[in-house]
Amino acid sequence: MTAREIAAQVRSGERSAREIVDEHLVSIELLEPEIHACNLILVEEARAQADAVDAARARGDELGPLAGVPIALKDNLCTHHVPTTCSSRILADWRPPYDATVVTKLREAGAVFVAKTNLDEFAMGSSTENSAFGPTHNPWDVTRVPGGSSGGSAAAVAAGYAPLALGSDTGGSIRQPAALCGVVGVKPTYGRVSRYGLVAFASSLDQIGPFASDVEDAALLLETMWGHDPCDSTSIDSTPEPIRPALLDGVEGLRVGIIDELAGPDGFQPEVLAALDRATTVLEAAGAKVDHVGVPSAAYGLSAYYLIAPAEASSNLARYDGVRYGLRVPADGVAEMNAATRDVGFGAEVKRRIMLGTYALSAGYYDAYYGQAQRVRTLIIRDFERAYEQFDVLLSPTSPTTAFPLGAKAGDPLAMYLSDVCTIPTNLAGAPAMSIPAGLDAEGLPIGIQVLAPVLGEAVMFRAAAALERGLEFTARPKLLEAR
């Protein structure tokens, strides 16, 4: 059931919010042992929120747009007094004294928080295997990864834990797991959604975005949480153009560019490229003009990203030192305590990226690494701007492959990083992009197609995504759910 349907039922009184949340909590209990999408299931909190919605309705109060809709929150979003762990030992027991701005907005909209979802520790990873609390399994095939880092949120929506979930996307952490789990995932324009209360990974790249089972639900959630926030200096101070009014306007005359650099053949699964062809056909049939476009510097996106993101992360994660909150490993001397705490508290991938970023910023290497990566970033922005002179939206696969087996890339960080090759360039450009399901491969695993748009181009991006969704008619569900 979609969030829209649930909200309508609650508003009309057809079903109570409590009834709906209990139903979702039952599925979570049932499936969670196999999937492990959640770090924390918020049974009491969710019921209390649902009861509050029902009470408001009984009083005749105006209900919010998401009244009674269950939502799963990535466990790097601060929730007041509710543990927020980032799937790290270093924050295992931390309860924030405040709510993230998006969390506040969703509360006000009447949403019901059912879970804090698993992620790669501090959102660093592409498989949700780098979690201190164990990996999440893909609902389509539990021997495979759900993608990452927002794998828990993607799996939660795919498994029906909730119709909606929030993730964060620094280099593809919403879109890639959305693709691998067969759901819709959106990274908005940088600055569209407040980052206040999102535990930072790489500040100049991080954006919060929605997961949903269809395009319209994703639009509903995004419209509920975006907008200016004075607590985030990088928040865009203008009212966004609404998405949903034009969602069904179609793509007649829309100019669509296929990004040559992000469409194989090296490293791309043939079925993924076939899905891209299908998407092209669908859009052309709907009246769009599709052509190829070069974004030459996009090929360097991955390299630039793996200098910029770790550099910012190395600084952002310096605060986990055992002094003010979180884990402390005792030692004689404060520096020794810091180092011991960080050694025990961080997993291997986090340490790797802190090391990488510290090195990239250190004296003598700044210009060659961080400085150069920032200049490449400028080139990528310029290349995209040039592409958008000729095209309204761009298209690429979301991920070069479908979900890979758990452990397959665990020993090879570089191979893991390559799974974000298609998603990273838009983070560097600050532009929006979204993934929608476009079919299954021979093994029955979902394939995602990415729609990219220029900065602030969410409305046209969603319009193209909606047309694709209608044409592709993706209706498959994980077998796990059909078995029920």
Next chain:
Amino acid sequence: MAHRITHEDVLHVANLARLALTEREVDEFTVQLGAILEHAAQVEALDTEGVPPTAHPLPLVNVLRADVLRPGVDRDEILAAAPEAEQHRFRVPRILAEDEA
């Protein structure tokens, strides 16, 4: 091309980053960071002569806050979350090395 990362570089960086790495981790990171940096060093090949760096994707300026008091957080709650507190302050082990203050 920046030089290839050495065992000593890894130790130096671990010290800067306050990570007490095991000898095995140091060896592993020397190899892994070497490979990642080699890939990342592709960016060095690009001609960026005269290209300004982008630190921030949006051209925002002057985001300012009025100089007005806002309530903070409850001291007891904050100190309760601290690994160790004493006299309403955060307690830390003795400061052995003289760092910059």
Next chain:
Amino acid sequence: MTATESRVEYEPVIGLEVHVELATATKLFCGCANEFGAEPNTNVCPVCLGLPGSLPVLNERAVEFALRVGEAFQFTVPASSIFHRKNYFYPDMPKNFQTSQFDQPICADGTLVVDGTPVGIERAHLEEDTGKSMHVGGSGRIHGADHSLVDYNRAGVPLMEIVSRPEIHSAEQARAYVSELRSVLEAIGVSDVKMEEGSMRVDANVSIRPVGQEKFGTRAEIKNMNSLRSLGRAVAYEIERQRELLEAGERVVQETRHWDENDGRTHSMRSKEEAYDYRFFPEPDLVPVAPTDALREKVHAEMPELPAARRARLVEEWGINEHDADVLVADAGLANYAEAAVVAGAPGKDVVNWVTGEVLGFLNETGLAVGALPLAPDGLAELVGLVADGTISRSQAKDVLRECLEEPKRPKAVVAERGLAQVSDEGALGATLDGILAANATTVDEYRAGDDKVKKKKRGFLMGEAMKALKGQGNPQLLNRLLDEKLSA
């Protein structure tokens, strides 16, 4: 080595880094109170505690203050300035990086004229302060302490770091530079510049070189000077220490040295051999500061008069001397007090005499701030008026003022209470004089017969008798005139 060779003349080269806390209501990046002396960890929030997920937003007032500093020292304020992160671990620093300005500061290339000599100021930039550690066990110093306790109330308080060029050449000049800098910062209202409370902190880079040599000598950085006096002493000590080293054929080591007020020496702070690597990079959570023309104009229009201009004006308008103007303007509060008294009707010269004399003496003696005086400036004007119109004498006025400085009383009320008003009635004074002259006819005769010396002596005696009869309350000018009239009659 011959005697002439050992008599090398050295020139000290001093650069000063001054950190001032800005007197904003809230911190640099969050809405917590910027307040001295609050209970520990009560002025904290997710932002200044560096809690996960929190983000900084720059305080508008701090930017305005920085622009005032820009105007006051003729800085160039570039079209755009940005913040960087300075990364290093320290428990006082909640994020383990300091948000500070690095290669694009808000103020570049300014000047301060110190006793007629311009001293270049390389830059002035905005940054956040750290928290404060208390060291427990041992001597309470960092070394030998058992553990430390951290209070983050000060973490995130806005600072301006003002870095002079190495253009200062003596301990006295260093002191004068900081004194003038302090007066200017106080005058423009951006800081309360209290070295004792740490709202103004000075580090000195000191080196010496043979006179005529271009190349700088090796410098030592001196920290922990918390008054102008200790700054002067520390720099003088350090210059002397380096001179002795060089004269003994030894080398100066580049290091940080700690000034010890008690033994009057600087001590080496043994630091780790490893050089600091701060890994500066642009702060991604903040956007550039690009002061608009409107903001620049607003700041310009609001700029108060600077101390140098004020001194010149007071000398010109009140006819006071340079020294009095220096003393008065060195304390903006005192100068404001004096100006208010003048506005209330007293002549500037008289006011300055009282203010730089009795009033300043009282403040120094009691440690009070001028704002805490019970006597309002118009009260001082009232006192000046009582002397001018002959109601009381200057020496009586001193006592009256003292009482008004100690207790909230008006001068007229004290005069009335003590029955101090002078007898200025000509008739009454004349009658008293007549009685005195009659009772001392011999003296009067001796006066009339005597030479100048005798006249002076006899006249003095008669005047004293008259004053005695009037219990000291006779108006001296009037009495003198009447006596002369009567004696020459």
